Amino acid sequence: MVPLDPPAFDLDAYLLRIGLPARVTVNAEGLARLQRAHRQSIPFENLDVMLGRGVAIDPASVFAKLVARRRGGYCFEHGRLFGDALAALGFRGRPLLARVWLGVEDGADAPPLTHTLSLVRFGSDESGAEAWIADAGFGGSYTPPMKLVEAQEVAAPDGARFRLSRDGNTWTLWREGHAGGTDGRDEALGRVGGWFRQYSFTLAEVEPADLALSNHWVSTAPASRFTRQRIVSIVLPTGFASLTDRAYRRRAGAEENAGEITDPRVYRMRLSLMFGIDLTADEAALLFPGG
Numbered sequence: 001m002v003p004l005d006p007p008a009f010d011l012d013a014y015l016l017r018i019g020l021p022a023r024v025t026v027n028a029e030g031l032a033r034l035q036r037a038h039r040q041s042i043p044f045e046n047l048d049v050m051l052g053r054g055v056a057i058d059p060a061s062v063f064a065k066l067v068a069r070r071r072g073g074y075c076f077e078h079g080r081l082f083g084d085a086l087a088a089l090g091f092r093g094r095p096l097l098a099r100v101w102l103g104v105e106d107g108a109d110a111p112p113l114t115h116t117l118s119l120v121r122f123g124s125d126e127s128g129a130e131a132w133i134a135d136a137g138f139g140g141s142y143t144p145p146m147k148l149v150e151a152q153e154v155a156a157p158d159g160a161r162f163r164l165s166r167d168g169n170t171w172t173l174w175r176e177g178h179a180g181g182t183d184g185r186d187e188a189l190g191r192v193g194g195w196f197r198q199y200s201f202t203l204a205e206v207e208p209a210d211l212a213l214s215n216h217w218v219s220t221a222p223a224s225r226f227t228r229q230r231i232v233s234i235v236l237p238t239g240f241a242s243l244t245d246r247a248y249r250r251r252a253g254a255e256e257n258a259g260e261i262t263d264p265r266v267y268r269m270r271l272s273l274m275f276g277i278d279l280t281a282d283e284a285a286l287l288f289p290g291g
Helices: 011-017 028-041 059-068 075-089 208-220 264-275 281-287
Strands: 092-100 113-122 130-134 153-155 161-167 170-176 196-201 231-236 239-244 247-252 255-260
Touching: 011 059, 011 075, 028 075, 028 130, 028 231, 059 075, 075 092, 075 113, 075 208, 092 208, 113 208, 231 247, 231 264, 239 264, 264 281
Parallel strands: none
Antiparallel strands: 092 113, 092 196, 113 130, 153 161, 161 170, 170 196, 231 239, 239 247, 247 255
């Protein structure tokens, strides 16, 4: 990812948005702190798609929406904003594209490249640089940054574990943990307990046109879940909360509650209080499933 000139990215405004009082250190610990703050502060959501507005992923549009207007976005928006923040802070990162296996039925064809994450390298010698993956924009669960090493494992604050495997040029991220720490897609297929694929990726160079193409498919294709469902999630200090159409679920530590929202006024209130998304009454009425 090409670094932006300093005036093009308001780092102070971004840090204020994610609740960090100062810059993080340019190392693995700083990366983890930055990603965690980002994901706990900026919700994942596709509501503009469902409102017929489309999704722009150029730096200015993403910053205006996620920072200035304090809205959320989906992975291509989060990835753009997080990548620009990494560059402004002095990290060396670039985007990757991934295939999401969460919720894909066994035996189905490989899903399209509908997710983006960041590859971050530490060290001046490229051949010996330490590579990590960071993901501030996956809406289905929360994965801490991971060192890109086969069989590497990390634990998330909600108790879930993540593991990396490699087959040739393809890396796969696996998750084991309580289904309440996800948006429920695997659980709907009966996958409860054990290791399940979250997404797979390669380290191939990703051009802006590749991101634009994937973003266009995600936001317009009839087969995309983002054109068929209203999807919102946010990471909690020790848990996860999601709202998919009318189905709401929140897990914090060992406490979990779930239910169906039947009133558009409650739907609007839940978006605001739980996810920090403030909509007008008209917008909420248009979004409310079946409303």
